[in-house]
Amino acid sequence: MKTIELKLGERSYDIHVESGLLKKIPSILADQNHGQKWIIISQYNLMELFGFDLMSKLKKEGFECDYITLPIGEAAKSMNEFSRAISQMIEMKCDRSTTILALGGGVVGDVAGFVASSFMRGIEYYQIPTTLLAMVDSSIGGKTGINIAEGKNLVGSIYQPQGVLIDPAILESLPREEVISGLGEVIKYGAIRDVEFLNNISEWLDDIDSFPFEKAVQRACEIKAEIVSLDEREDGLRKLLNFGHTVGHALEAHLGFGRIRHGEAVLLGMKCAGWISEQLGFLSPLENKSLNKIIDKLTLPNVSKVDPNTILSFVKKDKKVRNGILHFVVLDALGKGNTSELVSETLIMNSLKVIR
Ligand SMILES: NC(=O)c1ccc[n+]([C@@H]2O[C@H](COP(=O)([O-])OP(=O)(O)OC[C@H]3O[C@@H](n4cnc5c(N)ncnc54)[C@H](O)[C@@H]3O)[C@@H](O)[C@H]2O)c1
Ligand SMILES: [Zn+2]
Known part of the structure; x- marks a missing residue:
């Protein structure tokens, strides 16, 4: 496994890159599990591809885990979807100790990161990018946000995750055009x-x-x-x-x-x-x-x-x-x-x- 440190003083974190890493996530996060709720924020297609499997592995290792899905596309980066996710978290009885796992491309990462930065004034989160673009760009650096009618990414924050967990092997299911876009x-x-x-x-x-x-x-x-x-x-x-x-x-x-x-x-x-x-x-x-x-x-x-x-x-x-x-x-x-x-x-x- 290659581990890259993003050095930002107290807010430093590791970026792990390894093919097959997804399976190891429960053991990588085990030290961080203090009995709090873990919420996977993703999209339904990605839950079917990777999320449900990840959730059952986490549960097997003693994590209390649930999930929230966002729609596909830029439409997910809206005030509506943002507040819907927050409401669902309240309904799930999440609190300040809850940890979010953002499983998806840049759209999921941007919304989930923004939810993490603002839910109860900020909770911890991890990025688990699934597109090439998210692996090399949007999951790193802490830029989070949503779009409003006046333009893209006009509401958001810089809020760093606790870590970034990258499994390049999961790019196999990514459509060719998305791969080319990431290669840009x-x-x-x-x-x-x-x-x-x-x-x-x-x-x-x-x-x-x-x-x-x-x-x-x-x-x-x-x-x-x-x-x-x-x-x-x-x-x-x-x-x-x-x-x-x-x-x-x-x-x-x-x-x-x-x-x-x-x-x-x-x-x-x-x-x-x-x-x-x-x-x-x-x-x-x-x-x-x-x-x-x-x-x-x-x-x-x-x-x-x-x-x-x-x-x-x-x-x-x-x-x-x-x-x-x-x-x-x-x-x-x-x-x-x-x-x-x-x-x-x-x-x-x-x-x-x-x-x-
Ligand atoms: N925060 C930042 O620093 C930053 C940087 C660059 C871009 N962005 C944002 O990222 C967004 C674009 O992200 P994107 O290009 O990842 O698109 P995306 O998140 O919309 O994902 C593209 C599509 O691929 C699907 N998908 C994702 N992973 C898959 C996989 N492994 N297999 C099969 N399907 C998969 C998704 O469900 C989605 O339909 C934009 O909103 C942009 O503003 C943010
Ligand atoms: Zn870019």
Whole structure:
């Protein structure tokens, strides 16, 4: 088992990564069981795949365990579902000692984490991510939240879990498009922080059916953990994790959430950001070409019909939410991300030609 420590003083925690880990969860958590209630927050399909089995193993080891399900999709990240989960916990007689197990992708992790951060002013929780995106990104770093009519993730908190338990073997049941979406974030880590990792990913992608997920997830988690320990509240370094996300978020908003996956939008956004980095003289043409070659190994959605003006309006909206300054993430080299305030709206609009 690979254990990565996310160092945050008193709030430090371990990220465990190992194929087959799911079966070991009762023994890993045994020390933390003091007779309190354990609530698995998940989705019904995931309960059938992994949750009911996990629950019966936990019960066998003396855990008092129950579960709550959320709907599928972004609809679960709503005020309604959030308060429904809280009410169910009250009904189940949960109290301040209750521990939540968030079993699912980013949607489950974001809602369950937010429930944990606010139920009776905050209770303990663990992340058990089941999508590639959640394993390498959303389960680590403590960002939790829900959406409101005015926009995505506008209500939430930074609230760290007690631990993250990752079993890459369960990716086997994940639909191919979800895997590709997660690979978008994996490539991002190589691009901003580790060129050797990026080159490995490139080689691994030549035979995607034997992609070494365990290795890739471990390295991605190390990079995310390092960045979060250095900058938990996104004052500086953590901004680099937004590489590909300025255009990516705008594509998601323009096409409508659910029409393009987050990681797919990020993959396209990284192509735009690579082009911008080259135009500004940060990234050499050769390096930008290899970045594109890697991204093009994946099947990407067709976005030829997106309207550049609409994309720009979403970029502007995003900027407004972020104090009016656009910290655009560029690459100084492959494996070396940086932020720049020099990126104009015209440049962003022109960059769309590389994906349209
Ligand atoms: N908190 C953060 O730091 C952070 C970071 C990035 C993204 N996010 C959020 O994450 C969300 C997206 O998460 P996601 O991409 O994991 O999508 P998701 O949670 O919607 O999961 C995708 C689908 O796959 C199914 N699924 C999950 N694991 C499975 C498995 N092992 N086998 C079969 N099916 C499985 C789910 O039931 C769901 O239908 C967005 O809401 C985004 O805002 C949060
Ligand atoms: Zn992302």
